[in-house]
Amino acid sequence: MKNRGWLFQIPALAILSISAFIPLMTVINYSLHYIFAGSAPTFVGFDNYIEVLRDPAFQGALIRQLFFSMGILAVEVPLGICIALSMPRRGPAVALCLVLLGIPLLIPFNVVGIIARVLTQSSVGLIPEFLALVNYDFNVSKYPVDAFATIFLLDVWHWTPLVALLCYAGLQAIPDAFYQAARIDGASSWKMFRYVTLPKLRSVLIIGVLLRFMDSFKIYAEPLLLTGGGPGDATTFLSLHVARKAESYQLGYAGASSFIYLFIVIVFSYVFFQLMTHIGKGENQ
Amino acid sequence: MKKRYIFLICYLVVLFIPIYWMINTSLKTDNEILKELTLIPKDLTFKNYAEIFTSPLWRSSFMNSLIYVCLNVVISLIAAIPAAYAFSRWKFRGSHHLFFWLLTNRMAPAAVFMVPFTELYYTLHIYDTHLAVALAHCLFNIPLAIWILEGFMSGIPREIDETALIDGYSFPRFFGKIFFPLIAPGVGVAAFFCFTFSWIELILAKALTITDAKPVVVTLTVGIGAEGVRWGLLAAAGVLTMVPGAIVVYFVRNYIAKGFALGRV
Numbered sequence: 001m002k003n004r005g006w007l008f009q010i011p012a013l014a015i016l017s018i019s020a021f022i023p024l025m026t027v028i029n030y031s032l033h034y035i036f037a038g039s040a041p042t043f044v045g046f047d048n049y050i051e052v053l054r055d056p057a058f059q060g061a062l063i064r065q066l067f068f069s070m071g072i073l074a075v076e077v078p079l080g081i082c083i084a085l086s087m088p089r090r091g092p093a094v095a096l097c098l099v100l101l102g103i104p105l106l107i108p109f110n111v112v113g114i115i116a117r118v119l120t121q122s123s124v125g126l127i128p129e130f131l132a133l134v135n136y137d138f139n140v141s142k143y144p145v146d147a148f149a150t151i152f153l154l155d156v157w158h159w160t161p162l163v164a165l166l167c168y169a170g171l172q173a174i175p176d177a178f179y180q181a182a183r184i185d186g187a188s189s190w191k192m193f194r195y196v197t198l199p200k201l202r203s204v205l206i207i208g209v210l211l212r213f214m215d216s217f218k219i220y221a222e223p224l225l226l227t228g229g230g231p232g233d234a235t236t237f238l239s240l241h242v243a244r245k246a247e248s249y250q251l252g253y254a255g256a257s258s259f260i261y262l263f264i265v266i267v268f269s270y271v272f273f274q275l276m277t278h279i280g281k282g283e284n285q
Numbered sequence: 286m287k288k289r290y291i292f293l294i295c296y297l298v299v300l301f302i303p304i305y306w307m308i309n310t311s312l313k314t315d316n317e318i319l320k321e322l323t324l325i326p327k328d329l330t331f332k333n334y335a336e337i338f339t340s341p342l343w344r345s346s347f348m349n350s351l352i353y354v355c356l357n358v359v360i361s362l363i364a365a366i367p368a369a370y371a372f373s374r375w376k377f378r379g380s381h382h383l384f385f386w387l388l389t390n391r392m393a394p395a396a397v398f399m400v401p402f403t404e405l406y407y408t409l410h411i412y413d414t415h416l417a418v419a420l421a422h423c424l425f426n427i428p429l430a431i432w433i434l435e436g437f438m439s440g441i442p443r444e445i446d447e448t449a450l451i452d453g454y455s456f457p458r459f460f461g462k463i464f465f466p467l468i469a470p471g472v473g474v475a476a477f478f479c480f481t482f483s484w485i486e487l488i489l490a491k492a493l494t495i496t497d498a499k500p501v502v503v504t505l506t507v508g509i510g511a512e513g514v515r516w517g518l519l520a521a522a523g524v525l526t527m528v529p530g531a532i533v534v535y536f537v538r539n540y541i542a543k544g545f546a547l548g549r550v
Contacts (some may be wrong), residue, residue, distance in 0.1 A: 003377050003378055004371075004375065004377070005371040005372075005374075005375045005376075005377030005378075005380055006371075006377060006378075007371075008367040008368055008370055008371035009367075009368050009371060009383065010367075011363060011364040011367060011368070012364040012365060012367070012368040012387075012427055012431065014364075015360065015364050015420065015423050015427060016364075016387075016390065016423065016424070016427060018405070018420060019402075019420050019421055019422075019423045019424045019427075020390045020393065020398075020424050022401070022405055023397075023398040023401035023402055023405060023424075024393070024398075024401075026400075026401035026404065026405070027397060027398070027400075027401055030400070030401075082292070083292075083293065083296055085289065086289035086290065086292050086293040086296075087293060088290075097293075097297075099534055099535060100297055100300070100301075101300075102534040103304070103527065103530070103531060103534060104300060104304070105481060105530075106481055106484070106485070106527060106530025106531065106533070106534060107304075107485065107523075107526070107527055107530070108484065108485040108487065108502045108505075108526050109485055109486075109487050109502075110487050110502055110505055110506055111307075111502075111505065111523040111526050111527070114307075114505065114519050114520065114523050115303045115304075115306065115307050115523065117514075118306060118307065118310050118516060118519075118520060119303060119306055121516075125322075126302075126306055126322065129322045157299075157300065157303060161300070214391060214392040217392075217394055218394045218395060218396070220395075220396060220487070220488055221487045221488075221506075225506065238394075239394055239395075239396045239488075240396075242394075242396045242397065243396040243399065243488065246396065246399050246400045251400060254400065258394075258396070258397035259397075261394060261397065262389075262392070262393060262394070262397060265392045265394070266389055266392060269392060
């Protein structure tokens with residue numbers, strides 16, 4: 001009876017074995033072989049891993065990815081909290097705000113890419129025209145900084161509502177009594193935020209940061225549609241780099257880099273999770 | 286008090302500029318799009334929309350997307366409900382490790398699994414079918430659904446289970462008659478998220494289909510990058526891909542915020 005729990009896991013595990021376990025094993029298998037179309041794969045041990053780690057293109061993509069992921073977290077989390085704080089707490093406006101915030105989340109990634117293309121088209125797009133007013137020559141296919149900034153802002157635009165909605169749900173769960181008590185104690189509004197709101201938001205912030213971090217590693221369609229990862233390799237993030245290798249059938253390399261990639265995401269997520277569960281735990285008690 | 290509403294309204298306006306621009310572009314003629322920048326379409330045209338509604342390619346793409354997304358939602362929920370129930374009710378051997386392993390699947394980037402999926406589904410003879418995409422999307426949707434549902438179920442007191450079983454309800458009857466109605470909002474939220482993430486996914490949907498199950502997200506990318514991109518048409522299709530989501534979001538608006546907190550606030 002003790003392990004009846006496993007019985008209930010059977011449907012999920014059965015499906016995940018097809019859609020997660022077998023593919024993962026295949027990826028590991030690829031990563032240990034030298035694969036060339038038309039001939040039998042040869043076992044090469046960890047050669048692929050060494051090749052990937054020494055590849056400047058992979059290193060570049062990895063650094064760019066980490067920079068990007070940390071950057072969007074640094075912008076999206078505080079901005080999301082501010083939006084959540086400024087939303088009405090009750091009344092008919094609540095549902096309206098929720099619907100409006102929910103809409104960007106439902107836009108497919110490649111439609112976001114198309115929006116970016118339409119907005120940044122040289123000579124007729126809204127953004128270049130607007131920036132031309134202040135004499136800034138904006139061109140995503142020419143200047144790496146412009147392309148990177150566009151992808152960055154696009155992600156902030158697309159996913160800040162997720163953080164805001166999470167924080168909003170967290171705020172709703174804080175009883176008014178907490179604030180009243182703090183007010184009686186004469187706490188300033190910053191102190192109230194710091195010692196009442198923020199600790200109570202911790203659990204939703206953990207989920208928000210983790211989801212955003214994991215998903216930011218998957219960014220693929222937006223840079224692909226905007227500039228195809230260019231100009232140069234300014235917007236070639238990890239996913240794009242790996243997908244390119246897989247598409248050109250360098251499976252050993254793709255497998256090894258995939259595995260390194262997955263390893264990095266899991267380690268970082270685990271560290272985030274541990275840090276965020278432990279920081280400020282003392283304050284709560 | 287007033288200041289924060291100004292901030293909120295400004296933010297919402299910025300949020301909707303890109304969407305407005307998309308709708309704006311979709312209502313212009315290709316000539317106007319390429320020639321000048323106009324804030325409102327000069328000669329309003331619905332030709333782009335008409336072309337999509339009459340083209341069999343676009344129509345079948347939309348249908349394909351809807352079919353595999355719904356299929357995925359159903360499969361994900363059927364697999365996730367019992368699993369989430371077990372996680373919320375019992376500590377069984379290895380349950381913590383299993384839960385973490387499930388979450389790591391959510392982290393697995395689609396680009397990693399593209400090639401193995403293609404090979405596996407070829408072998409299973411389901412390549413280029415709706416089922417293939419639906420199953421592939423379970424990779425990230427089942428963990429998410431379990432995560433959300435586990436939160437909701439943990440919020441329901443265990444005493445309810447015990448009382449029902451003492452009262453002589455059989456387990457399936459208890460689950461269907463008493464427990465399921467209690468977690469119905471949670472199921473709705475989970476379904477909404479599965480719908481969203483399956484609807485917007487591109488990499489796997491692109492890798493696993495050629496013609497028979499080609500979804501709208503893939504049809505959209507065709508022709509981009511070539512000379513003479515039909516911006517008006519693409520924008521119109523883009524606007525249309527937002528419609529199913531907008532309908533869904535309207536119906537579940539009251540549960541959204543709760544669901545985003547994954548039920549464990």
